Amino acid sequence: MTTRISTPPLAVTQGLFRGLWRPVLVSSVLFMLLTGLAYPALTTLVANLLFPFQAQGSLLERDGQVVGSVLIGQAFSRPEYFQARPSVTQSVDPNDASKTVTTPYNAGLSGASNLGPTSQRLLDAVKERAEAYRALNGLDPQAAVPVDAVTASASGLDPHISVANALIQARRVAPLRHLPEDALLTLVRASTETRTFGLLGEPRVNVLQLNLALDALATPHQPPVVTE
Amino acid sequence: MLTVLLEFALVLVLMTGLAVLMGRWLSRVFSHPGHALPERLTYRLLGVDPRETMGWARYGSALLLSNGAMMLFGYLLLRLQGSLPINPLGLAAQTPDLAFNTAASFITNTNWQAYSGETSLSNFSQMAVITFLMFVGATSGVVAAAGFIRGLSRSSATDIGNYWVDFTRILYRVMLPLCFVMALVYVWQGMPQTFASQALATTLEGARQQLIVGAVASFESIKHIGTNGGGFFSMNAAHPFENPTPLTNILHIFSMLLIPSALTYAFGSLLARRRQGWVFFGTFLVMFIGFLAVVYFAEQGGNPLLTQLGVDQLLSATQSGGNMEGKELRFGIADTSLFIATTTGATTGSVNAMHDSLMPMGGFVPMAQMMLNCVFGGDGVGFINLIQYALLTVFLVGMMIGRTPEFLGKRIEAREMKLVMLSVLAHPICILGFTALAALWPGTLDSLNNVGPHGFSEVLYAYTSGTANNGSAFAGLNANTPFFNTTLGFAMLLGRFFTLLPMLAVAGSLAFKKTTPAGAGTIPTATPLFMFLVVFVVLVVGGLTFLPALALGPVVEQLQLLSGQTYK
Secondary structure, three states, rough: OOOOOOOOOOOOOOOOOOOHHHHHHHHOOOOHHHHHHHHHHHHHHHHHHHHHHHHOOOOEEEEOEEEOOOOOOOOOOOOOOOOOOOOOEEEEEEEEEEEEEEEOOOOOOOOHHHHHHHHHHHHHHHHHHHHHHHOOOOOOOOOOEHHHOOOOOOHHHHHOOOHHHHHHHHHHHHHHHHOOHHHHHHHHHEEOOOOHHHHHHEOEEEEEHHHHHHHHHHHOOOOOOOOO | OOOHHHHHHHHHHHHHHHHHHHHHHHHHHOOOOOOOHHHHHHHHHHOOOOOOOOHHHHHHHHHHHHHHHHHHHHHHHHOOHHHHHOOOOOOOOOHHHHHHHHHHHEEEOEEEEEEEOOHHHHHHHHHHHHHHHHHHHHHHHHHHHHHHHHHHHHHOOOOOOOOHHHHHHHHHHHHHHHHHHHHHHHOOOOOOOOOEEEEEOOOOOOOOEEEEOOOOHHHHHHHHHOOOOOOOOOOOOHOOOOOOHHHHHHHHHHHHHHHHHHHHHHHHHHOOOOOHHHHHHHHHHHHHHHHHHHHHHHHHHHHHHHHHHOOEEOOOOOOOOOOOOOOOOOOOHHHHHHHHOOOOOOOOOOOOOOOOOOOOOHHHHHHHHHOOOOOOOOHHHHHHHHHHHHHHHHHHHHHHOOOOEEEEEEEEEEEHHHHHHHHHHHHHHHHHHHHHHHHHHHOOOHHHHOOHHHHHHHHHHHHHHHOOOOOOOOOOOOOOOOOHHHHHHHHHHHHHHHHHHHHHHHHHHHHHHHOOOOOOOOOOOOOOHHHHHHHHHHHHHHHOHHHHHHHHHHHHHHHHHHHOOOOO
C-alpha cells in the first residue's frame, strides 16, 4: 500500500483502523515479554556475574552476620556510637494495625516529613532535636547546630552525616570509648568521602562504616558500658 | 560557590555534547532505509508491512490504540498481582481506582504514584507492569516526535511514516541497548539488581532491619532515559538504592536530558536546518539556566525560621548548609537543585529530594517549569510543545507586521492555529479546572499534609504534575483516594493526548503543504532574536495563565515566611 492518496490530511480516510487490531494486541504482549521480563532478567544475570556484591544490596558482614547495607543508614541511639540524621520513616503500629508510628530508618518503607517551610510541626520538631543534640554533645544552649543534625532526610535512610556534625560528635564519643580525642578526629577525617572528581556531591561521612571502624578500634564485639 | 558554578557549567557542556551524539543517532534511526533481522521478525509477528505509509490520522490511531491496549494489559496485571508469580512478600492487588491511576500514569509517561513501591508492588509487577509501561510510554513519545518531525520535513506529502517501524526501531536501536548498558553502570555504583525481594540484617545496636531489594538498576535506567520518573521505592531517587552516589545522580540528570535535547539536533539534521535546531536548543537552555538559578539560591539560602532556632545553614568547608529538610546529604544543595530543575524541566518527575519541603520560591520552580511544559520537556513531547509555541510566535509576530505567518517555508493558516490553540489551551484548562474542582471538593482537606497556602500548592502541584505528565509530587498530599486517583488519571490522559494528537494533525497538515522559498517578507526563525521571541511567548502565554494560581500558592507563602507566619 504505497500509493499516494490526494485527500486532504484532516479527512478521516476509509480503513483508518484496518489491519491495526492484530499488531495492537500482539505488540502489547510481545513488548511486555521483551521489556518487562527478558530485559530485567538479562540485566540481572550479567550484573550478578560482574558485580555480585552491589547487585545483592552492598551488604556488610561482621563475624558472618549481615549488619546492614553500606548504602542504607540505620538508627543509633547509644551515645558511644555516632548518631545518624533524624529519620521519620513509618511502620505499622504494633498496638493498632490501622495506624502508623515513626520508626527511624525503617528500610522496609522509605519516607520523609513532607512538611513545608512554614509548618509549625516542622519548627517544633527542629527545636526539640536541636535541644537534644546540644544536651547529648554537651554544647552551649545557644550553640549553633549543623543543619543536617536536626532535619529529616528525603529517604529517611540517609547513610551520611556532614563532616561538621561528625566532628562535634567525635568529642562526645572519645571519652566514652576511652580514646584520645585526636584519634577520633583522625578517624573522622579518614572516613570522610570527598567530592567525586572534585566536583560532584558533598563531603560526607558514612555513619555505619564509621561506627564499624570505631568498634574495630575500641572494645569490639561487646557493647561498651554506658556512662551517665 | 566556585565548585558549584564549575559543576553546573560542566553539566551543561557535557549535556550539549551528548545532545549532538544522540541527535545524530536519532536522525539515523528516524531515516535509515534498511530493517535489521530482529525488526523484520517483529514485523512478521505483528503482521504489518513495514513499507506501508501512514497519514497522521492512521499513525495517531495506531499510537492511541496500542497505548490503550498496553494500559489495559497493565491494569489487568496489577489487579491480578495476588495470583501472579515472583511475589514472595505476598502483596495484595491494587484497588480498581488505584490500578487505573497507576496504568494511566505509566502509559502516559507521567509516573505519578499514589502508592509506595515497597509495600504495594511485587517484584513481578515492578518488572512486567511498571518497567514495561515505562519503556512503551517513553518510546511512544519519541515515535510521536519522529512522525512530527517527518511531517514538518515533507512537502506535498500525505504520510508521516510508519508507526510500527518507528516504534520497533526506537525500542530496539535506542531504548533497550542504552538502558542495558546504563543499568550495568548503575549496578557497579551500588544499585541492587536481583530477583530477591528482601535482605535481612541485624544492626550494630541489635535491631532487625528489613532491606527491600529487587530489579532496581534495570528499572532506574529506563526511568530516566525514558523521562518516566516513577520510583521503585516510595522515596524515589532520594532512596540510596535508587541513587547511591553523586555519580549516579549526575548520570540520572544526563539520562533525563539526553533525548529531549537530542531531538532538537535530530530535527536540525533531518530538515537540513542545523541553525534552526540550535535555536530551539538555545530556547530550552535559556529557560533552564534561569530556573536553575532561582531554585539554587532559594534552597542554599536556607529557612530563616530555622536560623532563629540556632540552626547553622551556612555553606562551609565541612557542610553544604541550606534547607536540608527532605534532602540527602550526599547531594547537598547544588546537586539537588540541578536535579529539581532537570526532573521538572524534562518532565521526568523522579525526585532526589522532597519537593513538598522546598522553600516557597524553590517549590515555585518545579511548578512553573511543568506549567510551561517545554523547558526541554519529556521524550518527544517536549520538542512538540516547543514547536507549538514557535508556531504561536510566528503567528503573533506575523500579525504585528501584517504578513502571512510562515514557518519552515510553509504558510501557517487558520487550521494549524486552531489546532495549536486547542493544544495550548487544553493544558491550563485541565490544570486549573481540576484544581478548582479539588479546592471545592469536601474531602480534599483530609488529604493535605500542610495547610494554608502550602496546602493549596500541594493540590495545584498534583494537577500540574499530572497534566504535564511529570509525576513528581508535593508528596505530603494523600492522593490515594478515589477522587484524586480518578481525576488525576483523567488529567494525565487529557494532558498527554490533547497535546500529542492535535500536534500530529498539525504535522500532517504541514506535510501536505508545498514548501516555498523564503521571500523578503518572511520572518527568519533561525536567529537569536527569534529564540528570545519564543522564550517571551512561552513566558507570557504559558506563564501568565497560571500567575493567579501561583500567587495563591508559593508567592503568598514566601511573603508569609518573611513575616514569620506559620501554620499548624
